[in-house]
Amino acid sequence: xxxxxxxxxxxxxxxxxxxxxxxxxxxxxxxxxxxxxxxxxxxxxxxxxxxxxxxxxxxxxxxxxxxxxxxxxxxxxxxxxxxxxxxxxxxxxxxxxxxxxxxxxxxxxxxxxxx
Amino acid sequence: xxxxxxxxxxxxxxxxxxxxxxxxxxxxxxxxxxxxxxxxxxxxxxxxxxxxxxxxxxxxxxxxxxxxxxxxxxxxxxxxxxxxxxxxxxxxxxxxxxxxxxxxxxxxxxxxxxxx
Numbered sequence: 001x002x003x004x005x006x007x008x009x010x011x012x013x014x015x016x017x018x019x020x021x022x023x024x025x026x027x028x029x030x031x032x033x034x035x036x037x038x039x040x041x042x043x044x045x046x047x048x049x050x051x052x053x054x055x056x057x058x059x060x061x062x063x064x065x066x067x068x069x070x071x072x073x074x075x076x077x078x079x080x081x082x083x084x085x086x087x088x089x090x091x092x093x094x095x096x097x098x099x100x101x102x103x104x105x106x107x108x109x110x111x112x113x114x115x
Numbered sequence: 116x117x118x119x120x121x122x123x124x125x126x127x128x129x130x131x132x133x134x135x136x137x138x139x140x141x142x143x144x145x146x147x148x149x150x151x152x153x154x155x156x157x158x159x160x161x162x163x164x165x166x167x168x169x170x171x172x173x174x175x176x177x178x179x180x181x182x183x184x185x186x187x188x189x190x191x192x193x194x195x196x197x198x199x200x201x202x203x204x205x206x207x208x209x210x211x212x213x214x215x216x217x218x219x220x221x222x223x224x225x226x227x228x229x230x231x
Contacts, residue, residue, distance in 0.1 A: 033218040042119075042206050042221030043160070056217060089158065093218070102148050102210055104219060106160035 004107035006092050012113045013082055020078045021110040025094030031101060032075050034067055035091040036060065037109070043091055049075060082114045117142040117209050121222035128197055129230050135182075136192045136225045138207030146212040149183065149190045150219065154204040163205070166190065168212075194227075202229045 005024040013019050025032050030051050035043035046065070048056040051072035061067075064082075069075040079086055089111050093104040118141045128134045140149070151163040166174045166183050173181050178198075182191045194201055204226050208219040 035218070040223070042208075042223050043219070045218045045220070048218055091160065093160075102212065103162060103165065105162075106152075108157070108159040 004092055004094055004105055006090075006107035006110050008110060009108065010111045010113070012115065014115050015082060015084060017082055018078065018080045019082060019112060020076055021090050021092075021112075023075045023077070023092030023094075023107060024073075025075070025092070026097065026099075026105060027073075028097030029094035029099075029105070030072065030097075031095040032069055033093045033095075033104060034075070034077050035093065037089040037091055038087075046077075046090075079112070082112075084114045087112055087114045117144070117147075117211065117220050119207050119209050119220050119222035121207055121225050123225045124223070125226040125228070127228040127230060130197060130199060132197055133193065133195050134197055134227065136194075136205050136207075136227065138190045138192070138222060140188050140190065140207070140209050142188070142209065142211075144211050148210040148212055149181075150208040150210065151179070151181070151192045152206045152208060152221075153201075154206065154224075155200075156203070160206070164192065197229050199229050199231060201227060203227060 032049040034046040037043040047067050049069040064080045067077045089109040091109045093106045095104045120139045147168045149166045153161045164176045178195045180193045204224045206224045207222045
């Protein structure tokens with residue numbers, strides 16, 4: 001297993017466009033998290049999946065944001081009608097299996113730039 | 116809700132020196148985990164060390180050790196014999212052990228620079 005994979009690594013889009021990010025967690029991990037990180041800040045929690053169920057959503061996740069994890073495998077994070085304030089690094093993390101439910105492994109992130 | 120505070124935005128030390136990064140947190144929970152994560156310039160977050168709140172013994176991982184003071188809600192990271200590769204952002208993080216649905220709560224980070 002090569003760890004948590006995120007694609008694309010960098011996305012530049014114009015304001016108002018829709019973007020989708022994909023996260024492939026470590027295969028044995030049943031927990032999956034999305035975070036947003038802006039420059040000079042620590043990551044902020046967005047949403048959490050346990051298997052295919054989305055169990056928690058942050059108030060940061062406006063109605064323009066939607067996340068899915070069909071079949072409890074990969075996950076997608078879609079942002080509709082992007083705004084300049086959405087520019088950030090979007091991090092995915094997974095946990096579970098032999099490493100334990102409380103140790104999150106992060107991907108390299110998907111950087112979004114909204115022009 | 117819990118909060119994590121890192122009061123040192125940036126620190127700089129010479130290679131081979133020992134450096135301590137501070138972290139305080141606020142929670143009403145009794146069972147939780149604390150972590151230090153490292154984020155090098157490539158930006159992938161890497162786990163450095165973790166501490167279970169119910170354990171009194173401080174965690175150590177090679178050159179990295181923590182000073183966990185539960186009553187004071189303090190969780191500092193000590194890096195011994197610092198190396199150039201230790202240059203990175205370091206984040207202190209809290210995880211409630213009661214379910215983990217909220218994931219980690221992070222501090223704002225400390226930018227550690229190791230000078231040659």
